[in-house]
Amino acid sequence: MNKSIVIGGTLAVLGLGGLAVGAYQVQTFEREPEPVYADILSVDAATRTVETPREVCENVVVSQRAPTRDPNRIVGTAAGAIVGGLLGNQIGGGSGKKIATVAGAVGGGLAGREVQERIEAGQTTTTTQRQCHTVVDTREEHLGYDVEYRYEGQVYSVRLDDAPQGNRVLMQDDKPQWHAADTATQG
Structure with missing residues (x-):
């Protein structure tokens, strides 16, 4: 057999093998896309005032003309x-x-x-009378958190049950991932 054919065939096999290894490396080491984040601009607690009327009665000593x-x-x-x-x-x-x-x-x-x-x-008499009046109890009710964030130049608002951690939020498919593990990543 001709040495040049053997050497040429061997080189051809090695060349194709090298090409296959190179293609494999390109596929294997192809980088995943960098994560995309939106910047959190503000987080404000959302509350409302709830007023509840109730009646309060007490016994009062009253002096009056007999x-x-x-x-x-x-x-x-x-x-x-x-x-x-x-x-x-x-x-x-x-x-x-x-x-x-x-x-x-x-x-x-x-x-x-x-x-x-x-x-x-x-001349006066003293009696005890039951007197009632209405009082209003006031309390603040927590509704959640109003969050503003900027993504691709647009500002969005959302109300969340829990306050987000950090100053940015991970975006996937143009949607914020408020409960993603890396939401708290500082940027």
Whole structure:
């Protein structure tokens, strides 16, 4: 056999083998695409104020004017008229005595009425009353977190249950992967 054919064939086999190994290496060492991230611009807690009305009752001691048994103050007027009439009767004589008695009775009646009113005004009773009023309890309710992020020049907003960690989020198929393990990667 011709040496040149053997050497040429051997080189050809080696050349094809080298080409196959090179192609295999290109396939094997082909790099995966670099991960793409969106920048997180802001994270704000979202809350709302909840107001709940409720009724509060308590026993309160109340002082009030005692009810009068004589709203027209007849007893005071009569007693004053009698005393005034008796005093008026002690003054003067004849028809002057009658005028003084009448004037004393009228003046005594007015004075007796006034005295009775002042005495009754100072009389009070104390009772316990149940008084109720409405109060409003206020509390903040957590709704989640409002997050703004920038991806390919556009700003997007989303509300999440949990606050994202870090200052960027991994994107896959143009969608943020908020719960991906490398979300917290700092960039």
